[in-house]
Amino acid sequence: MLLDLVGVVYDGDIPIAGAVAAVERLRKAGLPVRFVSNTTRSPRHRIIAQLAALDVEVADEELLTPARAAIEWLRRHGRQPHLLVHRDLETEFTGLGGGKGRAVVVGDAGEAFDHASLNRAFRELVAGADFLALATNRTFRDADGQLSLDAGAFVAALEFASGRSPVVLGKPSPDFFHSALADLNCPAADAVMVGDDAESDVAGSLRAGLGAALLVRTGKYRPGDETRFDPAPTAVVDDLAAATDWILKARRNAL
Known part of the structure; x- marks a missing residue:
């Protein structure tokens, strides 16, 4: 499970509604999570501290920038x-x-x-x-x-x-996505990416071979983004909470 940060988990210093609980639901479901951010203004220690302030505990190895x-x-x-x-x-x-x-x-x-x-x-x-x-x-x-x-x-x-x-070096480079998956023991075809950028997050991850990519209608998303780039999103959902519902349902159906 790969999650973008800005526009998916938080905007500025404010968590997006339902996002913190959604991360916790994914963890409790036993799904390994990696946070993959194209943020190039903040050093990683500041990103980790910002997430901790939002009650999202992230280990150093869980964040790829x-x-x-x-x-x-x-x-x-x-x-x-x-x-x-x-x-x-x-x-x-x-x-x-x-x-x-x-x-x-x-x-x-x-x-x-x-x-x-x-x-x-x-x-x-x-x-x-x-x-x-x-x-x-x-x-x-x-x-x-x-x-x-x-x-x-x-x-x-x-x-x-x-x-x-x-x-x-960042998204949409296939190497970036593969590096994030490297220590998860998860084949790319079984991985899901969640992001607000239809080009870098969604189309980029699908071109890299990930099995699914969900576009959220938060952050930088603008109506029509889902039709502007190829490949198109696997699904378009309201936010990370809705993406988590989609992921957990897909997992149950696969069992």
């Missing part, structure tokens, strides 16, 4: 990062100096996305640095409840200017 995937990639390939990320995320990459090459790492840098920072990243790419995108989401639901530009637009700008394609 693009930053963690990037750190593993940098270590595996011996690269030193050139960061174009939110300043709150920079501490996640401490201690990664001394690699034999460089890699541009792009996340949601927020107000740090300006011509100077983008141009520095562009010049690194032209000089031969590897290109890592923490995520390529188009939008996210901002604190004011409206949609805002996410990192995908800036990744696309660097890709266009440099002629280089990035390694995408």
Whole structure:
């Protein structure tokens, strides 16, 4: 069981109605849960603390973020990062100096996305640095409840200017979903993804081979999202509580 966080479990510091109880129902049913977030502004310790404040206890190994995937990639390939990320995320990459090459790492840098920072990243790419995108989401639901530009637009700008394609480390990368399932002893075909992003969460997980993907009508969801991307959701439900009903019913029917 893979669950997105922002827009599924909570919005800002407020839990979505019924979401905390839904997570508890899944756990009590014996279903292993992994939280898979494309959030690239908050370090993982802050995400875990935020969930704890909502009465959702999450162990470190239960949370997968693009930053963690990037750190593993940098270590595996011996690269030193050139960061174009939110300043709150920079501490996640401490201690990664001394690699034999460089890699541009792009996340949601927020107000740090300006011509100077983008141009520095562009010049690194032209000089031969590897290109890592923490995520390529188009939008996210901002604190004011409206949609805002996410990192995908800036990744696309660097890709266009440099002629280089990035390694995408977060959703919808198949490797990201498979990594989340790796220690669950759960074949992809038996796994279910629940998310509010029809492109990255739903279509991405289905392309990765997951058996089902549920789109919730919370968070960034907008009417008609379910028809905009292929593959289409297995089901569209009101929220995580309704998704849990769907999952538990499907499990009972399979027994």
